[in-house]
Amino acid sequence: MSDSAVVAPKAHVAHHEVHHEELGFWRKYVFSVDHKVIGIQYGITGLLFLLFGFSLMMLMRYQLAYPGGSLPLLGKLFGEGRMPGGTMLPDFYNELGAMHGTIMVFLGVVPLAVGGFGNFVLPLQIGAPDMAFPKMNMASYWFFFLGGVTMLASFFAPGGAAQSGWTSYAPLSVLAGTGQTMWLIGMIWLITSSLLGAINFITTTIQLRAPGLTFYRFPFFVWAQFVTAFLLLLAFPPLEAAGVMQLMDRVAGTSFFLPTGLVVSGQVVNVAGGGNPLLWQHLFWFLAHPEVYVLILPAMGIIAEIIANNTRKPLWGYKPMVYSLIFLGFMSFIVWAHHMFMTGMGTTMAAFFQTTTMIISIPSVVILTALIISLWGGSIRFNTPMLFALGFLPMFGIGGLTGLPLGLNVSDIPLHDTYYVIGHFHYVVAPGTIFALFAGIYYWFPKATGRKMNETLGKIHFAGSFVCMNVVFMPMFMLGLAGVSRRLFDGGASYDFAQPVLHLNVVSSWGAWMLGLFQTPFIFNFFWSIWKGEKVGANPWDATTLEWAAPSPPPHGNFTVAPSAYRGPYEYSVPGAAKDFSPQYEA
Amino acid sequence: MDIPYTVEVRRDTGLNNGKIGIWLFLASEVMLFGALFASYILIRVGAPSWPRGATILNVPLATFNTLVLITSSVTMVMAWASLMRGRFGTFRFYMGLTIMLGFVFLGVKYVEYSHKFHDDLFPRTNNFLAIYFTLTGLHMLHVLGGMSVNAYLWVVGGKMWKTNPAWFTNRVENSGLFWHFVDLVWIFLFPTLYLL
Numbered sequence: 001m002s003d004s005a006v007v008a009p010k011a012h013v014a015h016h017e018v019h020h021e022e023l024g025f026w027r028k029y030v031f032s033v034d035h036k037v038i039g040i041q042y043g044i045t046g047l048l049f050l051l052f053g054f055s056l057m058m059l060m061r062y063q064l065a066y067p068g069g070s071l072p073l074l075g076k077l078f079g080e081g082r083m084p085g086g087t088m089l090p091d092f093y094n095e096l097g098a099m100h101g102t103i104m105v106f107l108g109v110v111p112l113a114v115g116g117f118g119n120f121v122l123p124l125q126i127g128a129p130d131m132a133f134p135k136m137n138m139a140s141y142w143f144f145f146l147g148g149v150t151m152l153a154s155f156f157a158p159g160g161a162a163q164s165g166w167t168s169y170a171p172l173s174v175l176a177g178t179g180q181t182m183w184l185i186g187m188i189w190l191i192t193s194s195l196l197g198a199i200n201f202i203t204t205t206i207q208l209r210a211p212g213l214t215f216y217r218f219p220f221f222v223w224a225q226f227v228t229a230f231l232l233l234l235a236f237p238p239l240e241a242a243g244v245m246q247l248m249d250r251v252a253g254t255s256f257f258l259p260t261g262l263v264v265s266g267q268v269v270n271v272a273g274g275g276n277p278l279l280w281q282h283l284f285w286f287l288a289h290p291e292v293y294v295l296i297l298p299a300m301g302i303i304a305e306i307i308a309n310n311t312r313k314p315l316w317g318y319k320p321m322v323y324s325l326i327f328l329g330f331m332s333f334i335v336w337a338h339h340m341f342m343t344g345m346g347t348t349m350a351a352f353f354q355t356t357t358m359i360i361s362i363p364s365v366v367i368l369t370a371l372i373i374s375l376w377g378g379s380i381r382f383n384t385p386m387l388f389a390l391g392f393l394p395m396f397g398i399g400g401l402t403g404l405p406l407g408l409n410v411s412d413i414p415l416h417d418t419y420y421v422i423g424h425f426h427y428v429v430a431p432g433t434i435f436a437l438f439a440g441i442y443y444w445f446p447k448a449t450g451r452k453m454n455e456t457l458g459k460i461h462f463a464g465s466f467v468c469m470n471v472v473f474m475p476m477f478m479l480g481l482a483g484v485s486r487r488l489f490d491g492g493a494s495y496d497f498a499q500p501v502l503h504l505n506v507v508s509s510w511g512a513w514m515l516g517l518f519q520t521p522f523i524f525n526f527f528w529s530i531w532k533g534e535k536v537g538a539n540p541w542d543a544t545t546l547e548w549a550a551p552s553p554p555p556h557g558n559f560t561v562a563p564s565a566y567r568g569p570y571e572y573s574v575p576g577a578a579k580d581f582s583p584q585y586e587a
Numbered sequence: 588m589d590i591p592y593t594v595e596v597r598r599d600t601g602l603n604n605g606k607i608g609i610w611l612f613l614a615s616e617v618m619l620f621g622a623l624f625a626s627y628i629l630i631r632v633g634a635p636s637w638p639r640g641a642t643i644l645n646v647p648l649a650t651f652n653t654l655v656l657i658t659s660s661v662t663m664v665m666a667w668a669s670l671m672r673g674r675f676g677t678f679r680f681y682m683g684l685t686i687m688l689g690f691v692f693l694g695v696k697y698v699e700y701s702h703k704f705h706d707d708l709f710p711r712t713n714n715f716l717a718i719y720f721t722l723t724g725l726h727m728l729h730v731l732g733g734m735s736v737n738a739y740l741w742v743v744g745g746k747m748w749k750t751n752p753a754w755f756t757n758r759v760e761n762s763g764l765f766w767h768f769v770d771l772v773w774i775f776l777f778p779t780l781y782l783l
Contacts, residue, residue: 130590132604199611207592207604233615238622245626248721253711256630256718274714279629283622 033134034556038141039120040448043441046112049148050434051519053103056096058516063088064491065509082160090489094163095179097487099151101166102183105291106190107148109433113298114194114232115144117440118201118225120448124547124554125219127210127563127585132203140196147189154182165487167288170257170280174249175264184247191240194232201229210546213565216322217584219545220308220315220569223322224301227329228294235290235333242283249275256280278343285336293332295429296396297325299436300367303389306443307371309543310386311378312580314570317370324363331360341412350409357407364400368393384458388439391466392432399427402477417487420480423473431469438465438522446540450552451533457525464518471511475504542581545569549585594754609761613768616729620772623725627718627779638715640781643708645699649781652695653773659688660770663737663763670756675748678759682741685766689734696727719780726772733766 023032032038062071068087075086082092123131131137154161159177162168173180205218205226218226245256253271257280260273308315315321337345337353372393380386402424405411415421438461445453482501484492491505492498539548549563563585571582596603631637640646662684669677703709703716710720740747740759747755 132590132592133608134590195612195615198615199608202611203604203607206600206607207597207602208590233611234618237615237619241619241622241626244725245623245721248710248717252709252717252720254717254721255711255714256626256721272711272713272717274630274634276630276633279626282629283626286622 031138033130033138035119035123035131035134035137036448036554036558038137039116039118041141042111042119042144043116045145045148046108046110046116049103050108050112053100053108054516054519056100056103058512059088060093060096060100061509061512063093063489065506067490067493091160091163093489094165094487095155095161098162098165098168098183099155102151102162104429105166105295106187107144107151109295109429109437110194110291111144112437113433114201114225114228114294115141115197117221117298117302117437117444118197118228121440121444121547122201122222122225123204123208124447124550124558125222125545126205126208126213127546127549127559127565128204128208129557129559129562131200132207133200136196137200140193140200143189143193143196147186147193150182150186150189154179154186157182167284168246168280169284170246170249170275170277171259171262173280174246174257175269181247181250184243184250187243188240191236191243194236198229198233198236201225202233205229210562211564213546213584216319217565217568219301220304220318220321220325221298221301223325224297224304227325228297230329231290231294231297231332235287235294238283239287242280242287245283246280278340278345281340281343282337285339286333289336289339290332292425292428293328295433297328299392299396299433300325300371302436302440302443303371303392305543305545306385306389306439307374308570308572309443309541310381310383310389311375312381312572313374313378314568314572315370316374316376317366318568318570321367321370324366328360328363328367331356331363335360335407338407338412341409342416347409354407354409358404361400361404361407368397368400383442384453384455384462385439385443387459387462388435388442391462392435392439395427395431395435395469399424399429399432402427414483415480417485418480419476419484419486422486423476423480426473426476430473431466435465435469438462441526443541444547445529445533446536447547447550447552447554449530449533450535451529452536452540453529453533454525457521461518461522461525464521465515468511468515468518472508472515475508475511479504479508539583542579544571544581544583546584548583594751594757603757605757605761609764613764616768616772620722620725620775623718623722624775624779627722630714630718634714638713640715640719640783643715644719644781645702646781648695648699649777652692653777655688655692655695656770656773659685659692660767662688663766667756667759667763670748670752670759673752675745678744679741682737682744682759686734686737686741689730689737692730693727696723722776722780726769726776729769729772733762733769736762737766 029037032041059071059074062069070086071083071088072086075083075088078092082089082095119131119137123129151161157178159179161179162173162176162183164173164176164180168180168183205222245254248254249256249258255272255275257277258269258271258273258275259277262269262271262273304315304321335353335356337349338357341350341353375390402420406415406421406424442453442458445451479492479498479501482498484495484498484501491502493502536552538550538552540552541548546563546565550559564587565584566587567582567584569584571584573580574582590604591597592603593605594603600607662681666678666681666685669675669681708716710717740755740762744755747758
């Protein structure tokens with residue numbers, strides 16, 4: 001009797017404090033305003049799109065390895081219009097090429113890196129209860145979803161999906177089929193989504209920081225997302241403008257990108273003319289170069305977290321890294337025309353853009369060097385996230401350094417639009433960014449689910465992916481140096497000079513299919529660990545940053561007690577401390 | 588769970604969330620219209636000949652529309668200022684006036700557009716008209732967007748004013764910032780397209 005009298009009011013108080021809202025299934029998991037649910041929605045959708053975009057490429061790789069060959073079994077599924085008798089038609093190849101690029105960049109990597117990790121981790125790392133504008137956050141995901149659906153639906157448009165490459169260069173794209181119109185509409189949804197997200201990230205970072213969390217106490221990941229959000233905010237609108245103009249060209253018959261006297265198939269096209277195809281390229285790359293940094297900065301952020309945690313050392317050169325990041329952000333707006341050395345824009349312009357391009361390589365090298373030096377003298381724990389992080393460093397290094405000859409006008413001319421370029425940027429994005437994303441998934445999975453992913457499967461996934469990535473992309477440098485152009489339907493088979501290197505296409509293709517195979521341990525591990533993984537507490541990695549103060553998984557509202565930050569983000573192995581990590585949230 | 592600083596300002600930044608959000612949004616809008624103006628310049632300097640706006644477009648009507656938008660910006664400020672003084676009735680009056688002026692602007696624009704179509708002048712006719720219709724069309728969408736937000740605040744305002752007057756006032760202020768931006772875009776559009 002007396003016991004229940006004491007217990008009852010307590011239970012009542014607890015109930016009142018938690019302010020427990022019973023939300024239905026739809027509000028809790030589908031139309032949720034909780035940044036963690038939205039982050040996971042973004043993450044899973046992004047992963048599915050990555051798998052889909054990769055499948056398109058695996059299909060293309062068959063045509064590249066065995067040009068004109070009939071794809072057994074699967075080939076019949078695509079119908080007579082696209083793969084008669086299992087043999088791929090050139091138009092279908094172009095569809096796959098354009099959509100592979102679009103899906104990987106705009107629907108796969110960015111949504112996972114920014115929408116997924118940014119949404120899930122950033123508010124936790126700054127000790128916020130949620131994003132500053134939760135409803136806008138939900139809207140951001142659903143606009144992204146609409147964009148994705150529009151892009152996918154475009155495969156069923158008359159004439160198929162967009163075929164003008166992910167860059168949609170005019171005038172080719174203006175004269176292309178209906179799929180291109182859907183591509184443009186899809187892009188406008190995606191731009192709206194990223195605009196809402198960017199506003200939210202910046203406002204949240206500035207306003208909802210925990211007490212004591214000054215800017216120089218931010219984990220590097222927060223800085224990376226903060227700078228990335230500015231790039232998204234300011235670089236995407238010019239592409240939106242360009243998209244509107246291309247839509248006008250296609251739908252209203254204007255000639256923004258169509259020059260006077262344009263001849264197609266021997267016929268003068270009946271348009272007013274006076275437009276400028278280069279204008280599209282300028283506007284496109286004004287977005288798409290900062291976009292490159294949108295792809296890589298969050299990855300660097302993830303890697304920095306994991307390296308500091310698993311070397312049990314502070315990051316070497318935290319402040320120079322932050323300054324480099326900000327400098328990278330600024331510079332990324334004035335390097336775009338290094339994608340356009342071959343357009344005849346003139347040597348003065350080329351000289352300017354190659355100079356800025358050489359300058360922007362400096363902060364990237366500073367960050368990479370600081371990450372490598374951070375390993376020095378650490379007692380490294382070789383767990384799965386750390387293996388992926390260690391894999392990232394040389395892979396991103398290869399990707400970055402092979403970019404230097406492309407940034408210089410003179411050496412770009414023979415390399416432009418060859419497989420060398422494909423090798424270069426895939427090294428940055430695939431074994432670079434995507435490795436970082438895998439590292440992040442393994443690292444923050446316990447925070448999201450309360451369980452660790454399986455280490456053995458993780459190591460198989462890493463070892464297989466690491467080898468296969470190199471088998472896929474290393475031959476591309478050789479193909480490119482031999483002069484084989486990208487976007488060739490037959491992989492160069494119709495050119496005499498390409499004959500000695502054509503076998504490399506086969507190597508690369510088998511690498512891609514094996515890479516696909518090595519993703520199965522990951523997919524299995526991901527789902528298995530949600531229910532059967534090893535249960536862990538709030539801070540399984542003995543980490544220092546604020547997200548580990550919240551329970552795993554964190555409830556709606558995140559922290560049981562509002563956290564404060566008392567020190568910098570990476571105080572590992574502080575001399576004289578009782579344990580080898582001093583969390584930010586411990587006084 | 589409540590998000591902090593939706594109404595009150597954070598001490599070290601001196602701002603609330605909405606204010607930062609709207610300024611970031613406007614920064615992105617500057618880039619959007621900036622890109623279109625830049626395209627206008629590039630296409631114009633590359634053209635062998637370019638018509639003077641006044642020979643094709645109706646300058647008196649556009650001048651009138653400029654005045655309409657500037658007046659609506661003033662009434663917008665008056666609407667917000669009324670709330671700051673706690674006078675909800677005056678707010679309703681000025682906000683209503685702002686929305687009405689928006690309709691006047693759209694009406695004039697309708698007259699202008701239909702004259703053009705009547706004279707067989709379409710976006711596809713030449714690049715001057717292409718950029719004219721694209722820029723003014725996009726601007727018109729922004730006018731419509733601003734009017735929708737203002738109308739929403741005008742309709743549901745009574746309820747929000749009673750429950751959280753400070754938050755409501757902030758919203759009107761932010762909506763006003765957007766409205767001024769739309770006005771400002773027009774002030775750049777008018778000389779660029781009609782006079783130069």
